[in-house]
Amino acid sequence: MLTLKQIRDDEAHAIERLAVKGVDAAPVIRRIVALDDRRKEIQKELDTKLAEQNTIAKEIGRLFAQGKREEADAAKEKTAQLKADTKVLDEELKKTEEELRTQIVTLPNFPARIVPEGKTAADNLVVKIVEEIPKLPEGALPHWELAKKYDIIDFELGVKLTGAGFPVYKGQGAALQRALITFFLDRNTAAGYTEVMPPIMVNEASGFGTGQLPDKEGQMYHAEVDNFYMIPTAEVPVTNIYRDVIVNESDFPIKLTAYTPCFRREAGSYGKDVRGLNRLHQFDKVEIVRIEHPDRSYQALDEMVAHVESLVKDLGLPYRILRLCGGDMSFTSALTYDFEVYSEAQGRWLEVSSVSNFESFQANRLKLRYRGADKKTHLAHTLNGSSLALPRIVAALLENNQTPEGIRIPEVLVPYTRFDMIK
Incomplete structure (x- = not known):
């Protein structure tokens, strides 16, 4: 606010x-x-x-x-x-x-001065691109067909149990999912982030604190009897740990990471963008959150971007980093960088992470302050990033690593999966 x-x-x-x-x-x-x-x-x-x-x-x-x-x-x-x-x-x-x-509260956050002007994703600025596009075998398949071929993700069973957008991971698919979660958490904690396991339902005050309410009310699953909301991202409960809190200046930086399932209604989504894992109602994501002194928040943002980039690099995926234009930014963000990985089988870029600085916008809603050297209280700055969102990472890994013998597992994940090939 x-x-x-x-x-x-x-x-x-x-x-x-x-x-x-x-x-x-x-x-x-x-x-x-x-x-x-x-x-x-x-x-x-x-x-x-x-x-x-x-x-x-x-x-x-x-x-x-x-x-x-x-x-x-x-x-x-x-x-x-x-x-x-x-x-x-x-x-x-x-x-x-x-x-x-x-x-x-109807006004969004001010965009930072370096935010490009523009109305849609087409106006976003590519600030870095690493294209090592893999050469796929003839007849390469998109991930939803690979999932069926190797019996690792069952989309139809998910429809039976719940509905479209709720896949069931099986066998090596479930093991790959679990491996990615653990890999991301291990890398985040090694970078100084403290792991937390928050609730996946929050109250209205928490939704307001990080700006999901009232802006994105229609996109959140709502348990009306208890007035609880299923979280769209771990950002909501993790950042709200510090709602109504005054921290000391010496506490900075505050660095947290969490794995949670995430839930989004994604009303109005249709077409090729929602095939397979491209857009789900329930998905897994590992998040990083930082609470910073205002003088250091943009340095912290650069550090978070570099950290997410290291994860994507180690997975061996072609990627690019975008600075979002004003029209494509979230309600709460002052500056956002998106990471996209390239899917050769689909011939398109897939967003896998957003890393944002909210400056004092969320902190003002949260009443999150720090006590400075002047003994007065001031609004802190908050930041968060996907580190990483799993569905499109899995989609790109399956598609880009397919071979006639099976789907190759990136070397960094083999200690976690305990197999090097999906067959």
Whole structure:
């Protein structure tokens, strides 16, 4: 959530930055300014009336002591009227503050200055590309056909048990899935991230804290009786560990990693992009989260990007790194880098990771602060990244490593799978 100071310090700047995300923020900002002005007026009037009540209360005691009963009774009547007025003002203040907050939370985060302008994924900037496209055997298959051929992922059984987008991993497919999870966690903890195992359902406050609510409410599975939400990413529970927390400046950097299943409704998805593992309602993902001092958050982002790149490299996959344009960024992000791996069998790039700096946007919603050397509290910065999302990694591994003898397992995974070929 943007702070009121960010909006009011330079309204023209706020409108300009949000336009990069394709948002016409001028009407909302004008409303916010008007509400804030009215809030200040009400508060001033309320303070004046409360001060007058206190003054009269002292005067009433003096008048009674002097035997001036009529004057004291008149003062009491005036006090009663002031109390009635302050009650009305107090109610108006609460309503004004509530509407002010409602308006502010509709605004997305400011994009960083280096975010490219653009409206769609076609406008994203490729900042690095490593294309070592494998030469596949004649008649190479996409992963959904390989899954059936080797009996390692059963999409039809998933439809029977739940519905489309809920595959069942079997045999060597299940072992590969488990190997990838453990490999990613081992690499993350070796890089200084502390592993946590959070719940996979969260309350509304947690969803609001990281910005999924109310922005992505329609994409989240909702258990209405308990008002719990199935997590779309481990970012939500892991970052919320620090909701309503004040950390010490010496605690930075705070680095956490977690494996969780993730759940997304993906309403409206259709076509080739949803074949096989390309887009699922339930999938596995390992996440990294960092809470940082504002002065170091962009250095931390570069470190996270380098870490994710090392994972993709070690899996031997062709990849590219994109800096997302304003129109393709999330509601909460200030700067996002996407990783895509190339699927030769499908002839297309598949997104496998997003690494983002949210600056103070999430921290303001979370009330996550740190105590600085000046003994005052300040908003921290939060970051997160997929490290990594499994479905499209598995798809690319199966497709790019297929041979006439079977599907070759990357060398770094063999100690985890305990086999070097899916046959």
